[in-house]
Amino acid sequence: MTIKGPVVTGAGRGRDLGFPTANIGVEDEASIPADGVYLAWFALDGGPDRAALLSVGTNPTFDGDRRTAEAYVLDVDEDMYSRHAQVRIVTLIRGQIKFDSIDALITQMQADERRGRELLAGLGDGEPR
Numbered sequence: 001m002t003i004k005g006p007v008v009t010g011a012g013r014g015r016d017l018g019f020p021t022a023n024i025g026v027e028d029e030a031s032i033p034a035d036g037v038y039l040a041w042f043a044l045d046g047g048p049d050r051a052a053l054l055s056v057g058t059n060p061t062f063d064g065d066r067r068t069a070e071a072y073v074l075d076v077d078e079d080m081y082s083r084h085a086q087v088r089i090v091t092l093i094r095g096q097i098k099f100d101s102i103d104a105l106i107t108q109m110q111a112d113e114r115r116g117r118e119l120l121a122g123l124g125d126g127e128p129r
C-alpha cells in the first residue's frame with residue numbers, strides 16, 4: 001500500500017516530543033490505510049527509500065478530530081516541507097492508543113522505534129520490500 005503527497009505542516013508538536021513527523025497531504029484519501037502505527041519505506045522527491053514509522057489516525061491522545069498520515073523518518077534530520085513524499089507500508093506494528101499522558105506516548109514511541117529497527121534487521125538484504 002502506497003500513499004503520496006506533499007509534506008505539509010501539522011500541529012507543530014512532533015519535534016517537541018522528540019519525534020518530528022512529516023505530515024503527508026495525501027492526494028487520494030482512499031489510499032490511506034487503517035488507523036495504526038506502521039513500519040514503512042519513505043522517499044522524498046523520488047529519492048532513496050528510508051525507513052520510517054508511519055502514524056495514521058486522529059492523534060487521540062491530543063483529542064484530534066482530523067485524520068492524518070505522518071511519518072517519523074529514522075536517522076534523518078532534514079527540512080521536508082513541500083517536498084513530495086511517497087510512503088510504502090511494510091507492516092503494521094500496533095493500533096492507535098489514547099494515552100493518559102504525553103510521557104506515556106513518548107515511552108511507547110521509543111518502543112515503536114526499537115520494534116521498527118528489529119523488524120528492519122529481520123528483513124535482511126534482498127528480501128521483498
Ligand SMILES: Cc1cc2nc3c(=O)[nH]c(=O)nc-3n(C[C@H](O)[C@H](O)[C@H](O)COP(=O)(O)O)c2cc1C
Binds near residue numbers: 015019022037109112
Ligand atoms: C511512532 C509513532 C507512534 C504514534 N502513536 C500514537 C498513538 O498511539 N496515539 C496518539 O495519540 N498519537 C500517536 N502518534 C502521533 C503523535 O501524537 C503525533 O505525531 C504528534 O501529535 C505530533 O503531531 P504533529 O506532527 O501534527 O505535530 C504517534 C506518532 C509516531 C511517530
Ligand SMILES: Nc1ncnc2c1ncn2[C@@H]1O[C@H](COP(=O)(O)OP(=O)(O)O)[C@@H](O)[C@H]1O
Binds near residue numbers: 019023
Ligand atoms: N526525521 C524526520 N522525520 C520527519 N520529519 C523530520 C525529520 N527531521 C526533520 N523533519 C522535519 O520536521 C517536520 C515535522 O516537525 P513537527 O514538529 O512534527 O511539526 P509539524 O507537525 O508542524 O509539521 C517535518 O515536516 C520535516 O520538515
